[in-house]
Amino acid sequence: MSSDPGSQLPPVHPLVRNVLRLSLSVKEYKLLHEYAIKRSPTAVQGLLPTPSRFDAIVDTRDRYTEAAVRDSLRVFLVTGLGSKLVNLVSRRSQRGSSNRSISRVALLLSPELRLALSLSLVLFLHRTLYRFFIRLRAHLRTEDAKPFRERNPRVSKVLTSRYAPAVGASVAGFALGICPQTGLRITLAIYTATRSLEFLYNVLDKKGWLEKKPRWFGSWLLMPVSCAQLFHAFLFDRETIPKWFGSIVFKLSPGYIQSRPQGFPADLHWPGKYEIVDSLATIATLQWP
Template sequence: MPPASQPNPGVNPFVRNALAISVSAKEYRFLHSHAQQYPSIHGRLISPDKFEAITRSKNKYNEAAVRAALRVFLGSGASLKLLNFIIGRISKAPAQEKVRTSLLRSPILRLSAALSLMVLLHRLLHRFFVKLRANLRTDEAGPFRERNPRISKALTSRYAPAVGASLAGLAMGICTVDQLRISLALYTITRGLEALYNVMDEKGWLKNKPSWFGGWLLMPVSLAQLFHAFVFDREFTPTWMARLILRLSPTYIHARPDTLPAEFHWPEKTEIVDSIAAIAKLRWPKFRLASWIAPKLRHSSRAPPSQFRFHFGTVLHVGGIYMVGAECETMAI
């Protein structure tokens, strides 16, 4: 077998690294074969064997991880830009003046950086914990296992690489604090609970569970998520559910009284729900619940602009489902 060719010493290391993290040797061979249809381009390209010799490295895994992270960064950034452009085109809302923000505070840049960094850290951490687990299981690591039995048991577990790599999720802290992070957190928690339940069921830890214990327990969590989305992200809520809640809650979300003069404004039902979400996001004001019914909150300069006051702590009963709701009354202005 001929010896492996060494990297070309005449190539600048910066150029070699840029080529290595841009495209792999296998991908370049594929692109080179398709470039034969364009003779003007194909004649200027180097051969796949020469490209492989130039980009040959001992750290192929790290180069692949950086390459994947860069592609996620560029792909997510371009996709978000395109999505914002499409939404701006089809949106019926009046155009608003764009608020100029610095590059480091750009939501798109920070989200793309968070996603790419999460991919990079996940790959690097997973490989690190796999190697650490393999080294701790060797005979040379026997003294360490004897001195630290609990730590060794945790690091040599087959779940250690997956749990350690999950720390890459902390990279989402770069992302701006908005509803996207909350939605991702809810989705991750739900999928994590589902995976935990499946593992416990496969291990036989739930073999003595009652016959009534099953997937129906996910119904309260699912309804809570749907109601949370109805208040804070109504565009992601099923239309039929939003109509059902508004139709079956006339006691808590009042319609316009027939005796109210036409010159007085009465908000729509969706405006009332939006006011509840606005007050919840402001976390205003701080009070203690003396009973199940909270005190009435009066309008002040710190509250969002509204002509209503709310009774928090009420319970909305829709189709046999109890959900936290709110009741509003008109205020004297």
């Protein structure tokens, strides 16, 4: 009798095998199998394939690539369904307060699909590129690649750097260009830029490039600098700022941007909140006083 578990299995259709590969990993199936064995009756337990049999059925050849595709598909489905659900709930809540007709958008141009596709591609491309540059770096450091290093010293120095995989994998960030240009995209860009500055500061501090800095100088300064940049954009480039930021500014500054007082003559004009903000920008542009 053969000891190979795969030799005793009936032939499995390639489509079914690929679906199983992209649905569950062997480790995940093992956890589900243990949970099902504890919960299901005895008559059903014998019908469930064992983890070793499942491993033989899927016949995994490249676990890393399959895991990358599997996780990307999960991100795509969860993001797409989640954004669709949020959009549906928001439309239901606004149906009674607004009579505007909602125009239909083609599936390929829908914001939900573009957002899900963007995030899933970022994950898949990052993992794929990171693995590619890791392997390329390891190969270029071998003795067989010595002629290439001698012919291309600068290129070899860049590709064999320990930062090459991380920098090369960051190209996956261009997939965010598929994401629709909404407030979410702007918020992600601001958050990513701020976190990048924080990481850059931590690296410079760790390498000793900021040894002569004052004692009061620290990474916490990035917070006021970032808030100052946001407030500057709120005054001069309001279209680049998400609406929630303006709402927070108005909510936290009632003493500076006051509402129309009660008893104020109706025939007199009282400036609105955005008019006051525009006036501040105009005063700053005129360099007054």
